[in-house]
Amino acid sequence: MNKTSFEIHTSHIHNESCNCEACILKNMLFNHLPQEEAEKLCFIKKEIHFQKGEVIVKENDPIEYFFYLKNGLIKISKMLDNNKQFILMLARPHDYISLLSYFHKQHYSYTMIAIEESVICVFPLDHIQNLMISYPEFTVSFLQKVNKTADHLIERFLTINSRNLRGRIALILLELSEKIYHAKSFEIPFSRKEMSELIGMTTENVIRILSEFKNENIIKISGKEIEIVNNDKLKFIAEHG
Amino acid sequence: MNKTSFEIHTSHIHNESCNCEACILKNMLFNHLPQEEAEKLCFIKKEIHFQKGEVIVKENDPIEYFFYLKNGLIKISKMLDNNKQFILMLARPHDYISLLSYFHKQHYSYTMIAIEESVICVFPLDHIQNLMISYPEFTVSFLQKVNKTADHLIERFLTINSRNLRGRIALILLELSEKIYHAKSFEIPFSRKEMSELIGMTTENVIRILSEFKNENIIKISGKEIEIVNNDKLKFIAEHG
DNA sequence: CGCGGCTTTGATGTTCATCAAGTAAAGTGG
DNA sequence: CCACTTTACTTGATGAACATCAAAGCCGCG
Numbered sequence: 071m072n073k074t075s076f077e078i079h080t081s082h083i084h085n086e087s088c089n090c091e092a093c094i095l096k097n098m099l100f101n102h103l104p105q106e107e108a109e110k111l112c113f114i115k116k117e118i119h120f121q122k123g124e125v126i127v128k129e130n131d132p133i134e135y136f137f138y139l140k141n142g143l144i145k146i147s148k149m150l151d152n153n154k155q156f157i158l159m160l161a162r163p164h165d166y167i168s169l170l171s172y173f174h175k176q177h178y179s180y181t182m183i184a185i186e187e188s189v190i191c192v193f194p195l196d197h198i199q200n201l202m203i204s205y206p207e208f209t210v211s212f213l214q215k216v217n218k219t220a221d222h223l224i225e226r227f228l229t230i231n232s233r234n235l236r237g238r239i240a241l242i243l244l245e246l247s248e249k250i251y252h253a254k255s256f257e258i259p260f261s262r263k264e265m266s267e268l269i270g271m272t273t274e275n276v277i278r279i280l281s282e283f284k285n286e287n288i289i290k291i292s293g294k295e296i297e298i299v300n301n302d303k304l305k306f307i308a309e310h311g
Numbered sequence: 312m313n314k315t316s317f318e319i320h321t322s323h324i325h326n327e328s329c330n331c332e333a334c335i336l337k338n339m340l341f342n343h344l345p346q347e348e349a350e351k352l353c354f355i356k357k358e359i360h361f362q363k364g365e366v367i368v369k370e371n372d373p374i375e376y377f378f379y380l381k382n383g384l385i386k387i388s389k390m391l392d393n394n395k396q397f398i399l400m401l402a403r404p405h406d407y408i409s410l411l412s413y414f415h416k417q418h419y420s421y422t423m424i425a426i427e428e429s430v431i432c433v434f435p436l437d438h439i440q441n442l443m444i445s446y447p448e449f450t451v452s453f454l455q456k457v458n459k460t461a462d463h464l465i466e467r468f469l470t471i472n473s474r475n476l477r478g479r480i481a482l483i484l485l486e487l488s489e490k491i492y493h494a495k496s497f498e499i500p501f502s503r504k505e506m507s508e509l510i511g512m513t514t515e516n517v518i519r520i521l522s523e524f525k526n527e528n529i530i531k532i533s534g535k536e537i538e539i540v541n542n543d544k545l546k547f548i549a550e551h552g
Numbered sequence: 553c554g555c556g557g558c559t560t561t562g563a564t565g566t567t568c569a570t571c572a573a574g575t576a577a578a579g580t581g582g
Numbered sequence: 583c584c585a586c587t588t589t590a591c592t593t594g595a596t597g598a599a600c601a602t603c604a605a606a607g608c609c610g611c612g
């Protein structure tokens with residue numbers, strides 16, 4: 071509980087040859103570092119693999135590394151006072167989700183859990199901090215990323231909060247379809263309970279509304295397999311619901 | 312509408328002698344600048360005064376200046392899709408609220424309105440940006456501030472959202488009493504309508520619950536004058552309500 | 553086979569928004 | 583300063599949205 075999950079899961083670490091050009095160099099953040107620093111980073115980094123459901127970091131874990139999501143999908147959540155989880159957002163590669171907690175606290179404010187098989191790249195925290203002092207443009211681009219992530223998170227929160235339950239379910243289905251899977255048919259990557267945590271409602275009502283949508287021929291659904299049949303209607307519900 | 316309020320209100324600008332030692336030097340942010348840069352900033356800055364209710368910046372205004380709140384109290388809000396305002400947070404001096412929008416967008420994400428007589432200090436944006444490149448520690452301290460503000464905002468949002476209406480009213484009354492005025496008796500700095508926007512409920516219910524608290528001898532209230540009589544009970548409601 | 557966790561549906565009750573209507577307060581123009 | 587208008591505040595009645603409770607089916611696992 072008071073150690074990072076990184077250490078718990080060291081068996082997952084893969085030390086690979088430095089083949090991250092495709093990742094790092096495409097990345098606007100690292101564009102602000104000279105070639106040699108980028109290569110050094112690439113050499114230093116460790117890749118850690120997580121299976122679906124594995125905890126990457128826990129709320130209140132000490133921050134000991136800097137990391138970012140190379141590929142996969144994770145959920146970022148926070149415990150509420152009533153002992154319920156609330157999922158703040160889903161994060162994909164290049165969302166720089168780790169940034170939200172860094173640099174002003176010693177401990178993570180949020181829990182991050184892989185909801186699909188994911189790979190994160192881990193760097194020594196002090197190395198990144200030194201780079202930030204040496205290359206101010208690098209730091210500024212961090213700042214931009216943090217602001218963008220925070221804005222997105224607040225926007226999402228406000229949007230979900232101003233919708234009724236049907237609207238919320240519609241929103242999350244569209245998010246999965248458009249932002250994550252880019253497809254009308256996909257497998258919902260979480261349980262009904264997780265889905266309820268993602269949008270702040272009860273599990274029963276998630277199920278009820280999914281059934282409604284099914285009966286209204288807006289979706290086809292069986293277990294976690296879902297197909298969006300009437301996309302326009304779903305969009306209408308998401309906006310006006 | 313497409314100009315910043317700063318320009319609309321130029322009559323408010325006061326060019327004063329540089330007497331901001333008490334403000335800037337006490338400030339951890341500016342500790343990362345050399346003396347001469349801090350003095351230059353102090354000389355460049357313009358102070359702008361706002362009366363209660365005046366708009367400082369509007370959502371979607373272009374960001375043309377860097378500013379921070381020297382003294383006073385402001386509310387930061389955002390328009391929801393249903394055309395209702397939601398107040399994200401109250402900000403006091405040194406909250407660096409302006410930071411939330413900077414550096415990744417050309418326009419403000421939020422509206423900021425003075426709810427008490429307030430003074431902001433305004434700097435040319437490019438000057439600050441140049442300082443950020445020249446003094447990385449300064450930039451890092453910005454990053455810390457932004458993260459802290461974002462964390463606080465999210466925390467507040469989640470807390471309010473997991474309470475029933477009585478709990479929300481109790482929370483905001485305690486926030487005013489403990490964080491803003493440091494007193495059991497104070498004048499509520501906003502209307503019942505604004506209060507409802509601050510905690511996401513209807514005006515009618517704000518009034519209803521204030522009346523309930525009055526009848527239960529938890530508070531004395533008359534117009535905007537309020538006195539917290541039973542602080543423990545209010546705290547209980549805020550935590551368990 | 554039996555147990556626990558996840559899912560589903562139905563019945564019930566609470567919480568809260570909405571509507572309506574009236575009072576108080578505050579600004580406006582003559 | 584007073585009549586007038588507008589805005590803020592207050593209370594009650596009603597209904598809708600949603601949580602909670604209860605019960606049963608399903609499925610994987612030991």
